[in-house]
Amino acid sequence: SKAKLFDEKADVKTSFKDVAGLEGAKEEVQEIVDFLRTPDKYTALGGKIPKGALLVGPPGTGKTLLARAVAGEAKVPFFSLSGSDFVEMFVGVGASRVRDLFKQAKEKAPSIIFIDEIDAIGRARGKNNFSGSNDERENTLNQLLTEMDGFGTNSNVIVIAATNRADVLDKALMRAGRFDRQIYVDLPDVRERKEIFEVHLRPIKTDDSLDLDFLAKQTPGFSGADIANVCNEAALIAARNEKKAVDKQDFLDAVDRIVGGLEKKNKIIT
Numbered sequence: 001s002k003a004k005l006f007d008e009k010a011d012v013k014t015s016f017k018d019v020a021g022l023e024g025a026k027e028e029v030q031e032i033v034d035f036l037r038t039p040d041k042y043t044a045l046g047g048k049i050p051k052g053a054l055l056v057g058p059p060g061t062g063k064t065l066l067a068r069a070v071a072g073e074a075k076v077p078f079f080s081l082s083g084s085d086f087v088e089m090f091v092g093v094g095a096s097r098v099r100d101l102f103k104q105a106k107e108k109a110p111s112i113i114f115i116d117e118i119d120a121i122g123r124a125r126g127k128n129n130f131s132g133s134n135d136e137r138e139n140t141l142n143q144l145l146t147e148m149d150g151f152g153t154n155s156n157v158i159v160i161a162a163t164n165r166a167d168v169l170d171k172a173l174m175r176a177g178r179f180d181r182q183i184y185v186d187l188p189d190v191r192e193r194k195e196i197f198e199v200h201l202r203p204i205k206t207d208d209s210l211d212l213d214f215l216a217k218q219t220p221g222f223s224g225a226d227i228a229n230v231c232n233e234a235a236l237i238a239a240r241n242e243k244k245a246v247d248k249q250d251f252l253d254a255v256d257r258i259v260g261g262l263e264k265k266n267k268i269i270t
């Protein structure tokens with residue numbers, strides 16, 4: 001069977017309302033929304049619209065969510081692929097996939113291309129070059145650089161990439177006219193964790209015992225993805241116990257469970 005080359009979503013429903021906290025990052029990507037909506041306004045005085053932005057931050061902090069929200073707010077199609085899909089790919093496939101992606105995105109412009117885990121293709125070239133698959137990765141990276149240089153500044157395609165390892169990226173990616181804007185997406189502080197809880201509690205039936213300030217304080221180091229997990233887990237725990245609504249204890253049990261999972265994950269890494 002023929003694997004899908006990349007995902008295309010024409011009608012993205014995600015908006016900035018779905019992204020809690022991240023005020024600074026949201027302000028920066030708002031600019032991209034404006035460029036996509038009214039490009040002529042920005043090029044009127046001879047300025048060039050940026051082609052790429054790099055979202056940098058730990059896993060689960062909302063980078064993908066934010067990129068989707070840009071597409072949703074600008075009402076443009078969202079083309080996405082993940083760098084990790086390119087690992088172990090047959091010779092020539094990676095580069096042609098990148099070529100196809102840009103071709104489609106240009107046809108549907110204004111549009112967004114999102115490349116998750118760009119470090120998987122964008123690692124500095126010429127290092128750890130022991131196996132053939134690295135050559136293919138380099139071909140893919142070179143094709144990406146070629147595409148970004150090739151499309152004009154008025155093509156109305158903006159490429160957003162995400163990574164949690166900006167330090168390993170090939171410097172060529174960060175050069176002017178490529179991913180020259182870097183936007184940091186950090187782990188949430190206590191106030192932001194409360195806001196993320198609020199977003200993920202929207203669909204959940206809770207009772208009066210719930211104390212969001214307390215929960216936010218109980219979850220230092222949690223990412224947005226971890227908090228989304230807590231809310232879902234709490235609802236399942238309450239349901240298993242035949243409760244009519246999710247209460248404070250269910251949330252605390254869910255937090256314990258997620259902490260347990262995080263500790264296990266860290267043990268495997270170290």
Ligand code: ATP
Binds near residue numbers: 020059062063
């Ligand atoms: P990775 O680096 O692992 O790809 P990411 O930074 O792209 O992670 P997302 O995939 O955007 O993270 O986040 C996963 C999920 O966690 C989101 O779909 C959302 O449910 C929740 N989430 C993360 N951050 C936030 C946030 N700031 N506000 C609301 N929800 C969030």
